[in-house]
Amino acid sequence: MIPISNYLDPACLLKEMPSLFQKGWQFVSMTDELANDQDFVTLDLPGTAVVVQNFAGALRAFRNVCPHRLNLVQTEERGNRPLICRYHGWAFDSGGRPKTLPPRQEFPSGGDDERLCLQRFHVEICGRFVFVSMEESPPSLTEFLGEFALVLDQLSRVIGPLTNQGTIAHACNWKLLVENVLECYHCGFVHPETFVKGLGIGKKAIADVRIALGHSSSHFPKSPTARDALKARAVAHLIDREYVHESFFHVHIFPNLFISSSEGAAFYVGHAVPISAGETNLRTRFFAPKIDLDDRAQARQDLINRQAVTLGKQVIGEDKTILENVQRGMGAANRLPVLGADEIRIKAFASAYEAAMNG
Known part of the structure; x- marks a missing residue:
């Protein structure tokens, strides 16, 4: 177990x-966010800032820090603009080399010096x-x-258009978010x-557990509910979707x-x-499922997409309350947690974590 x-x-x-x-x-x-020339996405981690930028169809990744005076080059989480520092106007090409150095300064070896x-x-x-x-x-x-x-390639073929994206702050350690989604014992x-x-x-x-190289997957089987008949009518237009599982x-x-x-009818990607x-x-x-729909069916699907996002955010909010409380509980704990059989994927995550930290 993780200390x-x-x-x-x-x-x-x-x-x-x-x-x-x-x-x-x-x-x-996702590739959709980087589909156009000059699209970019940033990722800030403690001690590291990353930018991925589209250069006429080619994706390039860099440390998102201008070598001149160490300003962040791209300052938004995602967007579309050239790779230009907003401080002194340094512009960078697809190799990360400065292609424009404003006048009034001299730098060693022009724009070819690796330090630039x-x-x-x-x-x-x-x-x-x-x-x-x-x-x-x-x-x-x-x-x-x-x-x-x-698995990722197969999911990519059946995941449809993005319906909502955002960032939700949690007052807890990132590992708690990971461990929480690896079991449904708490559901x-x-x-x-x-x-x-x-x-x-x-x-x-939990069923059909697969574990390899620190990654894992599982199915959480569905039980009948009182809403099944109503739900079946509401999603009847999705009957021909490619990816279906109970x-x-x-x-x-x-x-x-x-x-x-969720049964191949709604998809979610979370990044802690x-x-x-x-x-x-x-x-x-x-994300919605990937399927061709006529205008009437699409209007129905648009409503379902909004409901799926509302439900998903409600689930995240319910977990957030618990996880922030667990973070406080850990500060008062004097022994490790005890895991049951349904929490096998948490055990696998802990093993991969320990191996990486000690490797």
């Missing part, structure tokens, strides 16, 4: 950065998922993902209306990315971004 101090100690978070987040591959965004260039990172794509590696010579993303590369107590009555999830034990399917990509599918030992920003993305 309690690792959820509380700022020094531990600083050790996690090179051991977990700057090794291997870190999720940054942005530090470049590796960027790779699996399906619609964009990852960055800060290692000098990382394994390929396919090697890092192992058998879960196929009957924390989500009685949303998950149990609303989705029929939480009464049955469960809540959940995937965790180590260390901090999670993806879920650590801010401090006791603060995490949860980046949320909600």
